[in-house]
Amino acid sequence: MTDRSGPWARLSRWMFVLPAAAYLLLFFGYPVVRNAVMSFQQYSATTFYTGAAPFVGLRNYATVLSSDAFVQALPTTVLFTAGSVLGQFAVGLALALFFRRGFPLGGVLRSLLLLPWLLPLVVSGTTWRWMLDPETGVVNAVLRGLHLSSTGVPWLTGTSQALLSVILVNVWVGVPFATAILYGGLQDIPPSLYEAAKLDGAGPVATFRHLTWPLLRPVARVVLLLGVVYTLKVLDIILVVTGGGPAGATQTLATRAYELSFQQFEFGRGAVLSNVLIGVSFVFALLHLRADRRARAL
Amino acid sequence: MIPPVPRPTRRFANGLAGLAGLAGLMALVTVATGCAAGTGSGSGGGTGQGITSLTVLDYYTDRTEHAQWDAMLSTCGERAGVRVEHTSVPGASLVPKVLQQASARTLPDLLMLDNGDLQQIAQTGALTPLDQYGIDTGGFAEPILTAGSYQGKVYGLAPYVSTIALFYNEDMLAEAGVAVPRTWDELKEAAARLTRPGRYGMAVDANAGFESSWQFLPFLWSNGGDEKQLDTPQAAEALRLWVDLVNSGSMAKSVLNWTQADLHDQFAAGRTAMMINGPWRIPALNQDPGLHWAVAPLPVPRAGQTPVTPLGGEVWTVPRSSSRERQEKAAQVLACLTEPSNMLTLADQHVTVPSRPAVAAEYARRNPSAAVFVEGVANARARTAQLGVRWPKAATGIHTAIQSALTGRQTPEEALRQAQRIATGD
Amino acid sequence: MKRARGRGPLSTVVGIVLLALMLFPVYWMVNASLQPAGSTLRGGWFPLHPDFGGYAVALREQGRNLLTSLLVSLGSVVLGLGLAAPAAHALARFPLRGTRAVLLAVLVTQMVPGIVVADALYDAYAGLGLLDSYLGLVLADSTAGVPFAIIILHAFMRTIPGEIIEAARMDGAGRLRVFRSVVLPLSTNALVTAAVFTFLFSWSDFLFALTLTSTPSVRPITLGIYEYLGAHTDQWNAVMATSVLASLPAALLLVLSQRFVTAGATSGALR
Numbered sequence: 001m002t003d004r005s006g007p008w009a010r011l012s013r014w015m016f017v018l019p020a021a022a023y024l025l026l027f028f029g030y031p032v033v034r035n036a037v038m039s040f041q042q043y044s045a046t047t048f049y050t051g052a053a054p055f056v057g058l059r060n061y062a063t064v065l066s067s068d069a070f071v072q073a074l075p076t077t078v079l080f081t082a083g084s085v086l087g088q089f090a091v092g093l094a095l096a097l098f099f100r101r102g103f104p105l106g107g108v109l110r111s112l113l114l115l116p117w118l119l120p121l122v123v124s125g126t127t128w129r130w131m132l133d134p135e136t137g138v139v140n141a142v143l144r145g146l147h148l149s150s151t152g153v154p155w156l157t158g159t160s161q162a163l164l165s166v167i168l169v170n171v172w173v174g175v176p177f178a179t180a181i182l183y184g185g186l187q188d189i190p191p192s193l194y195e196a197a198k199l200d201g202a203g204p205v206a207t208f209r210h211l212t213w214p215l216l217r218p219v220a221r222v223v224l225l226l227g228v229v230y231t232l233k234v235l236d237i238i239l240v241v242t243g244g245g246p247a248g249a250t251q252t253l254a255t256r257a258y259e260l261s262f263q264q265f266e267f268g269r270g271a272v273l274s275n276v277l278i279g280v281s282f283v284f285a286l287l288h289l290r291a292d293r294r295a296r297a298l
Numbered sequence: 299m300i301p302p303v304p305r306p307t308r309r310f311a312n313g314l315a316g317l318a319g320l321a322g323l324m325a326l327v328t329v330a331t332g333c334a335a336g337t338g339s340g341s342g343g344g345t346g347q348g349i350t351s352l353t354v355l356d357y358y359t360d361r362t363e364h365a366q367w368d369a370m371l372s373t374c375g376e377r378a379g380v381r382v383e384h385t386s387v388p389g390a391s392l393v394p395k396v397l398q399q400a401s402a403r404t405l406p407d408l409l410m411l412d413n414g415d416l417q418q419i420a421q422t423g424a425l426t427p428l429d430q431y432g433i434d435t436g437g438f439a440e441p442i443l444t445a446g447s448y449q450g451k452v453y454g455l456a457p458y459v460s461t462i463a464l465f466y467n468e469d470m471l472a473e474a475g476v477a478v479p480r481t482w483d484e485l486k487e488a489a490a491r492l493t494r495p496g497r498y499g500m501a502v503d504a505n506a507g508f509e510s511s512w513q514f515l516p517f518l519w520s521n522g523g524d525e526k527q528l529d530t531p532q533a534a535e536a537l538r539l540w541v542d543l544v545n546s547g548s549m550a551k552s553v554l555n556w557t558q559a560d561l562h563d564q565f566a567a568g569r570t571a572m573m574i575n576g577p578w579r580i581p582a583l584n585q586d587p588g589l590h591w592a593v594a595p596l597p598v599p600r601a602g603q604t605p606v607t608p609l610g611g612e613v614w615t616v617p618r619s620s621s622r623e624r625q626e627k628a629a630q631v632l633a634c635l636t637e638p639s640n641m642l643t644l645a646d647q648h649v650t651v652p653s654r655p656a657v658a659a660e661y662a663r664r665n666p667s668a669a670v671f672v673e674g675v676a677n678a679r680a681r682t683a684q685l686g687v688r689w690p691k692a693a694t695g696i697h698t699a700i701q702s703a704l705t706g707r708q709t710p711e712e713a714l715r716q717a718q719r720i721a722t723g724d
Numbered sequence: 725m726k727r728a729r730g731r732g733p734l735s736t737v738v739g740i741v742l743l744a745l746m747l748f749p750v751y752w753m754v755n756a757s758l759q760p761a762g763s764t765l766r767g768g769w770f771p772l773h774p775d776f777g778g779y780a781v782a783l784r785e786q787g788r789n790l791l792t793s794l795l796v797s798l799g800s801v802v803l804g805l806g807l808a809a810p811a812a813h814a815l816a817r818f819p820l821r822g823t824r825a826v827l828l829a830v831l832v833t834q835m836v837p838g839i840v841v842a843d844a845l846y847d848a849y850a851g852l853g854l855l856d857s858y859l860g861l862v863l864a865d866s867t868a869g870v871p872f873a874i875i876i877l878h879a880f881m882r883t884i885p886g887e888i889i890e891a892a893r894m895d896g897a898g899r900l901r902v903f904r905s906v907v908l909p910l911s912t913n914a915l916v917t918a919a920v921f922t923f924l925f926s927w928s929d930f931l932f933a934l935t936l937t938s939t940p941s942v943r944p945i946t947l948g949i950y951e952y953l954g955a956h957t958d959q960w961n962a963v964m965a966t967s968v969l970a971s972l973p974a975a976l977l978l979v980l981s982q983r984f985v986t987a988g989a990t991s992g993a994l995r
Contacts, residue, residue: 016814020807028833031844048401049422103735118974123967157551245506246554247701281835402850
């Protein structure tokens, strides 16, 4: 279809997009702009009643980005994000490859796999917190029962173990999504290619390396990108499972933003961290688009 | 929740440490606005003469509790000639909600707040001083009046108050031949002797939130420490007591994750012989006939001292609204809630201590098991008494220090130096 | 897939084992929901003496909230598809300038933290009278579904051969007619996929519910559960029973729709 039509037709086409565009502008554009403005203002509890929030230039940025809490949260965020995304991807890919084989009840099992994703995070987080409790949790009970650990692992009370725990829970929450998308990507690879590979005598490892992986790469990149974007925003899991502790060991930029805004009512400073998160996500998105364009150009 | 402000009283006690966070988060979420959207107060009634209803907001979401308050509010409303529209939101989301409402000018006519939050809300200008309504504030215990005041004026009154004390399992103490500990040394020894496989001697709330600051205060204060200056030897001694209890194995390292509600669960399940908690736990503890428990004052550094505990309890306030008449009506209801007879009814229902000493004495006669709390309240101190609106910063410093010291990341002295920096930071 | 037959049963067993591992926390939740009221620390590995008291309480106290969630989620599906389907069609079919920019913008929406959105909405809603309303909640809950549905539907609709549409146009069908009678029927699988995900996003929302409602009249189940957590720490069985009930419709929906859900659309969409 070419654009041979007049202005009326052009307008009618836009009418298809307009409602959605208006919705996105109102429900995303406005909040983002508002958040950006807030990051230059000084907020206090009083602001809520009087509405007075003076502009303070870059002061919020200077205070937040130079604070000890930010310096501590930064590496935690990197570890949490990298661990979660790689974990989700590895497990998701393994499950997707497994389910691709196709077997009785496979479809049902695969859709049930999405169940963890449907539970309210408040509830699954609470359940995990009981399960991981170092004293009474079922995870340590199993480890002790199997003689894998005599004392049990301090899942929630050791500083590095707690970080591992929240990563674990976040991986658990994210695997269903990664599996679903990667499975879809695998389905898109024409079976004839596999037949051909088989005829060429390629083993499973070689098939994966030379056939599956290259063709899956675009989808894999999307899973990784969305993983990063979603993980950076993760808040509820950490708050429920560890509350950011012990001793701040699981405090990420997102939980820190929450703390600033909603515990200390420093909304201006909380907005700074939200902006940092949006900015980092955006950089990843641009990297993705560039890689995507390069891949298409090839 | 990690409510925005320390709210270690009963509601605060909601189960999940982090949940709190979550919740708060949610609720609060919104708050950040600056400008006011609409005008006018709650929906019910009109302005001027024909005020027929008032809106009321609190955090009594528990079904029984909500119903009890509903009845009390209706009775008092009837007397003032208005119908009461009573809404409860989860404890953790109350302050966020209130800030939202302040900003959108949708505050209720009558508002309940945890006493630790009052100053912060009063500071915003959203509340009205109660003296203008001719409410008599005489006869109330001094600490709760302090907690209900901001810049010398009373903004909130509480029908009842509470504090924390030492709960212990009578059977376990008897079996181990341990007397109820009265000093810190006795506490350490008793906790060690009560510890068995699958059971710890002692439990406190050392969770990464305001609840643990609240539980630490009696140790800090009773040792002569002060929330204005956290990096003192007195404070370090108090923190070292907790560290010693954990390091000696008498207290689970999991206290780092436990809230007051978790302590209750541990205690009820026989997994800890002693715990620190408040009187609002008593009804649930009484439901288990096999559990023989009792309450004692918190141990003090040296024999003969009196423990200084933090004051809990909710105050009722009259937010600014569109009409003076609405505020007058709300004030009448508020005055009714704090009448001695109603106070006694409420205290009985909620197992807490009436906030007028004269009524409390009567109450103690009728409820001997609450005697420890009645005494405790007499010596209780309001969290905001010294620091006012800066208390949340100090509370953040305190729970950060507790976590750092208990994980072994820092010594008590180092941890408290950092706490002081947080407390006085910008 | 023909290859499937040979290794069927063994793979099924392995699949069930893997699923059991993944779903163990869900089992734990069900187990807790069947224990008698009181401390969870006394519960065993199996609900040997199942106590349905928690379910009785949950149904009595949370039935209405379940209904609210259902209404809001369905509303969100209708709104989400209503906005996303025409937009996806236009982006896939019409040579509009700025198509790429719109798609990028849709991607960027995925990066905005929920609190930022909820925060702004409270303000706006207070002015518009949308607090504590079904409409307000439906609009807010769709923020997750709309961009996602656009992405999925766009990817799928791009694969519909242009000739089919041209042919319909030749027969004199208008744009709207083509969209309604040709494109939508062809996109059933993608539409179901988008609908399922939109439903689920909305069903599990907690942030907007907590922020934008405060009265019992409009209270989704996630908020009901949250209130339980705050008020009934001695009734974990009821809390967990409510959670189980809350995940039932979602589980049912998943199983029923699984033959429509084209994961292929999902992945292709995101490319």
